[in-house]
Amino acid sequence: MSDYHTLGSLIWLRLVRFTNRSHHMTNEFLKRFGLTTAQFDVLVQIRTFQPLNQLELASKLTVTEGGISRMLVRLEKDGYIERKQGWKTKMISLTPQAEAVLAEAFPAQLAFQTSFFDETLTEEEQKTLYELVTRLQKHSLNKSLPRE
Amino acid sequence: MSDYHTLGSLIWLRLVRFTNRSHHMTNEFLKRFGLTTAQFDVLVQIRTFQPLNQLELASKLTVTEGGISRMLVRLEKDGYIERKQGWKTKMISLTPQAEAVLAEAFPAQLAFQTSFFDETLTEEEQKTLYELVTRLQKHSLNKSLPRE
DNA sequence: AATTATCAGTTGACTAGTCAAGTGATAGAG
DNA sequence: CTCTATCACTTGACTAGTCAACTGATAATT
Numbered sequence: 001m002s003d004y005h006t007l008g009s010l011i012w013l014r015l016v017r018f019t020n021r022s023h024h025m026t027n028e029f030l031k032r033f034g035l036t037t038a039q040f041d042v043l044v045q046i047r048t049f050q051p052l053n054q055l056e057l058a059s060k061l062t063v064t065e066g067g068i069s070r071m072l073v074r075l076e077k078d079g080y081i082e083r084k085q086g087w088k089t090k091m092i093s094l095t096p097q098a099e100a101v102l103a104e105a106f107p108a109q110l111a112f113q114t115s116f117f118d119e120t121l122t123e124e125e126q127k128t129l130y131e132l133v134t135r136l137q138k139h140s141l142n143k144s145l146p147r148e
Numbered sequence: 149m150s151d152y153h154t155l156g157s158l159i160w161l162r163l164v165r166f167t168n169r170s171h172h173m174t175n176e177f178l179k180r181f182g183l184t185t186a187q188f189d190v191l192v193q194i195r196t197f198q199p200l201n202q203l204e205l206a207s208k209l210t211v212t213e214g215g216i217s218r219m220l221v222r223l224e225k226d227g228y229i230e231r232k233q234g235w236k237t238k239m240i241s242l243t244p245q246a247e248a249v250l251a252e253a254f255p256a257q258l259a260f261q262t263s264f265f266d267e268t269l270t271e272e273e274q275k276t277l278y279e280l281v282t283r284l285q286k287h288s289l290n291k292s293l294p295r296e
Numbered sequence: 297a298a299t300t301a302t303c304a305g306t307t308g309a310c311t312a313g314t315c316a317a318g319t320g321a322t323a324g325a326g
Numbered sequence: 327c328t329c330t331a332t333c334a335c336t337t338g339a340c341t342a343g344t345c346a347a348c349t350g351a352t353a354a355t356t
Contacts, residue, residue, distance in 0.1 A: 004258075005258075006258060006261075006262040006265075007262075007265065007271070007274045007275065007278060008261060008262035008263075008264060008265030008266060008274065009258055009261050009262055010278060011265060011274060011277055011278050011281055012170070012261050012264075012265075014278070014281045014282055014284075014285045015163065015166075015167055015281055015285075016167060017210060017285055018163075018281060018284050018285040018288055019163055019164060019167050020210050021210065021285070021288045021289065022160075022288055024314095025288070025291065027314090036341070036342090038341075038342060038343090039341095053304075053305095054304070054305065055303090055304065055305085062165060062168050062169065063342090063343070063344095064343075064344060064345075065304080065305070065306090066305090066306075066307080066343080066344070066345075066346090067342070067343050067344070068305095069304095069305060069306055069307085070306090070307090070341090070342075070343080071341090071342075071343085073306090074341080074342095089303090089304060089305085090304075090305075110152075110153075110154060110157055113154075113156055113157050113160050114154040114155075114156035114157055115156075116156060116160075116284065116287070116288060116291065117154075117155065117156030117159060117160075117284070118156060119287060119291070120283050120284055120287040121280060121283065121284070123155070125280055126155045126156065126159060127155065128276060128280070129159055129277070129280045129281075130155060130158060130159050130162070132269060132273055132276070132277045133159055133162045133163055133166060133277075134162055135268050135269065136162075136166050136264065136265070136268055136269070137162045137163075137165055137166040137169070139264070139267060139268040140166055140169045140170055140173070140264060141169065143173065143263075143264065143267070146177075146260065146263075172344095175344090184311070184312090186311075186312060186313090187311095201334075201335095202334070202335065203333090203334065203335085211312090211313075211314095212313075212314060212315075213334080213335070213336090214313080214314070214315075214316090214335090214336075214337080215312070215313050215314070216335095217334095217335060217336055217337085218311095218312075218313080218336090218337090219311090219312075219313085221336090222311080222312095237333090237334055237335085238334075238335075297356105298355105298356090299354100299355080299356085300353100300354085300355075300356095301352100301353080301354075301355090302351100302352085302353075302354090303350100303351090303352085303353095304349100304350090304351090304352105305348105305349085305350090305351105306347105306348080306349075306350105307346100307347085307348075307349095308345105308346095308347085308348095309344105309345095309346100310343100310344080310345085311342105311343085311344075312341105312342085312343080312344100313340100313341085313342080313343095314339105314340080314341075314342100315338105315339095315340085316337100316338095316339100317336105317337085317338085318335105318336080318337075318338095319334100319335080319336070319337095320333100320334095320335090320336105321332105321333090321334095322331100322332085322333085322334105323330100323331085323332080323333100324329100324330085324331080324332095325328105325329085325330080325331095326327100326328090326329085326330100
């Protein structure tokens with residue numbers, strides 16, 4: 001391995017380029033439903049766990065409280081979600097409009113996402129990849145910064 | 149596989165969470181050098197290919213022309229790069245300040261990046277992962293959107 | 297009951313990016 | 327020699343996010 005690259009750093013580069021590219025294409029794809037990738041992710045998360053509050057939602061999306069606050073303002077303005085001031089938190093739920101869009105967009109997006117993998121890797125390879133990535137991801141959750 | 153998930157979509161989710169988390173930790177890590185991940189990436193790219201113009205740089209980073217323009221304005225303001233109006237394009241190069249920061253930050257960042265992988269996967273597994281991800285990434289470059 | 301924590305959410309100032317319309321200089325066609 | 331393309335870059339309006347300081351309401355302490 002040279003001074004400038006390691007196997008890990010090469011994997012990293014590919015990973016970043018791939019996720020970037022897919023994110024971009026997903027945005028393109030979801031345009032037909034009037035959604036962005038970020039909005040879609042948020043709506044799916046809400047649909048799965050509604051009713052839930054903003055803190056819960058933020059942690060599920062690995063986004064900060066401030067970030068979710070801004071996102072929800074936009075989604076509410078566009079009529080996709082409702083927020084009711086509950087006991088002490090704001091409970092979030094989907095509007096019928098969002099349910100309707102998701103009923104169409106979700107299966108389409110699932111198929112699109114999946115095609116990236118099914119078109120290049122065998123089922124066996126996908127299982128291997130899933131296992132490796134799962135270990136990486138889990139590890140990254142426990143990892144802390146090296147001291148200065 | 150259920151109606152709600154496919155192997156591909158599960159891999160995707162892990163991938164996104166992992167790259168997110170790493171990106172975030174890298175930001176944290178690079179703070180000690182006064183750099184963000186995005187800035188670091190741009191500077192490394194410039195160092196490798198300088199002198200180069202903005203279009204070339206943008207394509208190497210999979211970012212739009214507009215995006216690179218804004219980024220370079222910030223980097224120039226902070227004294228990391230210089231842009232000279234050349235024959236018909238602006239040629240970008242690093243300032244001594246940036247060279248000095250990179251001389252420290254690059255090896256550190258390489259080691260940090262690499263540790264994510266070395267701490268979880270064997271060399272054999274990393275090779276497998278690299279191969280699978282490379283195929284995915286290459287495929288994503290050729291893939292086009294399904295028609296409406 | 298009055299005071300102070302604590303907790304959920306918001307907001308200001310910022311980075312980083314997108315798209316699409318707009319500059320400004322150079323190069324080629326009439 | 328002027329006119330028009332073209333090319334590199336910039337900019338306006340926007341999404342999406344960060345951090346840290348700030349509200350506002352409820353809960354806990356003296």
